[in-house]
Amino acid sequence: MKLDCKAMTGEIHHCPNLEECLSNSPLDRMEALRLYFLNQGMKLEAIGIDEGKTEEDWDSLMEPSPTPFSYNWHSEIRDRIIFGTEISWESQCGDIKYFDFLSRGQLQQLTAQKFADPASRQNLSPTIAEFLAFARVQASKGFEFNFIGYAVSPLREDYRVSVDGMVFEGNCSFQLISEFNDFAGDADEIDIQPNYLRAWWD
Known part of the structure; x- marks a missing residue:
């Protein structure tokens, strides 16, 4: 019940x-x-x-572990956390579904429940643990970042959640812009505006 x-x-x-x-x-x-x-x-x-x-x-549980990471394969739960609904992966083109505004809380839950590996990274991007560490520091100052990335189908052997970027929308202080640029300055795409910050790694 x-x-x-x-x-x-x-x-x-x-x-x-x-x-x-x-x-x-x-x-x-x-x-x-x-x-x-x-x-x-x-x-x-x-x-x-x-x-x-x-x-x-x-x-x-969100900290990187020295032992090999074992993913939680309950993809229906993972997908509800990310997308708010279960995904029909059999009909999903490319076996990948993208997300644009994953919250820090959602990413923490994915990591805590082993749907996302804290030590994983998208090519030369920061690791998920590093993304979260930066976002936690900024959240303590009142700046809440969201994350960009994608979920891979449970039908594939490389099933995972990958984070390849982050976004902030709101008034950007000089300190926030400076710290964001220090953290994400090597991103493949970086956008810094008075009310918008975005970094993305290919």
């Missing part, structure tokens, strides 16, 4: 994805996360959620 969404938020929001669900929930983040997946009809043990984990434990 699925739990009522009202248990998480006080009212039914019909959240399209995990990040919005967590934003609407007044509960502790980990409790809201647990209830979200129960609402989706998922068995927590099947997707690697330990009810005893703290948020600090989950943060530690």
